[in-house]
Amino acid sequence: MQLSVRRFQGESGERFSILVDDTGMPLYYPALYVTAEMRGASLSINTIDNALSALKAMHAWQDHYHLDLESRFKRSELLLAHEIHSLRDFMQKPLETMWSKGGKVVAFKGRQKRVAKENQYNRMTIIAGYIRFLAGRLYPVTPTSVREIDALVAQIKANRPKIADKTEKDRSDSYLAEAVLDAVEEALRPGNEANPTADLGLQFRNGLMFTLLRLTGFRRGELLNLKIEDFDFAKNTVKVVRRADSDGDPRTYQPLAKTRERTFPLIPELMGKIHEYIAKYRNKVPGARKHGYLFVVHRSGKTLGWPISNSGFGKFIETLSSLADEFSGLHAHALRHHWNYLFSQNCDKDGVTPEREQKLRSYLMGWSETSNTSKTYNRRHIKEQAGRAVMGLQQKHLRKSSDERQQ
Template identity: 45%
Template sequence: MIRLVTRHIVSETGERLKLLVDGPSGVPLFYPNLYNTSQIRGASKSVATIQSYITSMKVLYSWAAEYSVDIEKRWKRGEWLKTWEVDSLRDYCSLPLRSPSELQEKVVNIRQGRPVISASVNSPTKYVRMTFIADYLRWFADMLTKTSSKNLKIEIEAMYKSIKSHRPKMKGRSVISREDKGLDSDLLQEVMKVLKLGHDNNPYQGYSLQVRNAAIIALLHYLGIRRGELLNLRIDDINFVTNEVRIVRRADSSKDHRVYQPLVKTEERILPISSRLAEILSEYVIRYRSAFPFARKHPYLFVTHKKGPYQGDPLSNSGFGKVMYSRQIFTYSRARL
């Protein structure tokens, strides 16, 4: 079975590159990477868009290997996808890119406490996959044929439209307010109470970790900033005189060596913080962050506390996920529902 992997590269200038390679050999796939470089990166698309494209290519070439479809040879002969192949590709785009063992992992709904096992991706994901695949296959056909034949161009366009017509119907954006989707205010206040420094039920072990995580959750809660904006914060973004936080865009920063660089997607802005939150941030920087030697080599505010080779590194996306997912908080929240 074909095994494609994403190779992540961070250049000396801080630019992030993503390549689709053959897992066993490590050889990059020529045409998918050429399309990525010329059509997606060349159009200044975001890192998230590039990752969505690469995932779509993994789906396409896994499907092609499973159904013995040699796309390059077929395209050179002017043989396009048949109707049943488009149907098969549509169904394949519904499958998650995970092994059967990974499909047994259970995701628990915090409101209802019920385990849910997803056997297929959601409609927006399937829509994006098929859109990328249709665009790529049309480009690939034009690249290989290099013909001015009107009939061939019509056939290629017909295949392109056929694939896109098989995408799921997308409904408009939800009219439900965000407030209706979150935790109710009483439960949120209970959780915030538990996370106070020194609280008996605080799930984070160690006072320094409690200080860091209290600051993280307070910034998210009171400022409404995104994860990428939080992890992108530097010490010099905090004005401890005026009690303000700057949200700054820093795509492809040479000072950020994280492979998955947290990004600011919204406009740059300055946000006020309370004097108490400013005190917590100041305490964290002066007393705890400074205790990690490697933390002194970069400007990012929140760092990894866990002992090991990454201690003092800027907090990563996965590290942030571990902060937000605490079994103790989850158990406490369920008990209060």
């Protein structure tokens, strides 16, 4: 039995995800788990999707080893050590390779491609939580049942792969130089013969999306969630708004703003480009006036005029990264890291104290002032500062040694 995660939108605009079998019937306990444990905790739809994908992998493991956790728990039988080991090993498989075209579970072979350790770790963490939930409802209550279930969950978690601390080489080491970003922006300039698209309105939209990401450090979800009403053309500002489960958004996989709401200042020239896109191009696209989202689909088809989807934006970035070898590292989050790097440099030039810099950065990025997230995005700049400080010490030592020899 091959399962799939199905997402749908309620009349109120709320997004739901369920795990269904090959007939489209929802699986009872996963649906109950999502409703009682995840939606009750106000977890995001994307978090729920990830959890259901892990449970989908767990059911593939059950099918392969002819296990039925629900029946086992009802019979007061928990998992044995070798079964937990098989779960650990099975969770290394990429999800798309777990079933054959005929819907049968494919055996795990040692030489097959494996998922990253972080992926395997997250799957087993979710499965451990689900098994606690399931056993808590089906395992007969005895004086020792709670302790036995806790021991099982602890065993599963103990079999998660060890994830080493991040090495010196991390995402902050992979960055795009200003010259590369300038080249990308030039390639996207409307009217440029090297532009990957032919339609002028599409060229204008794509160039504007890239410029906004570069100059604001917005996340992809924040960019695709922008509405015309968020822009104050008199004050030259844009407001980042959280719109989870918006009933006016036709996208089933709605882009979400993960961070806090905030007001972000923009230069008049950029505001002018935004106004020009709205007046000259966006408002002439059929269907675009039915909603307020800024960036819309320009290509003909059933989604003409709809807000751009996550997948549509992903294709746009893929197109850019394939234009030249030096663009290969281009992605929305790389631009977010680069924005933070430039922000740090400007704060240094303006003499902003580290404490003040963290507060400013946290507000502009939508983080809590007490969040440590800023350290992740500032790592590249700190490493450069550390390098300059060390070089200064070495040069000072060499000058001192030279002076002593001359004396």
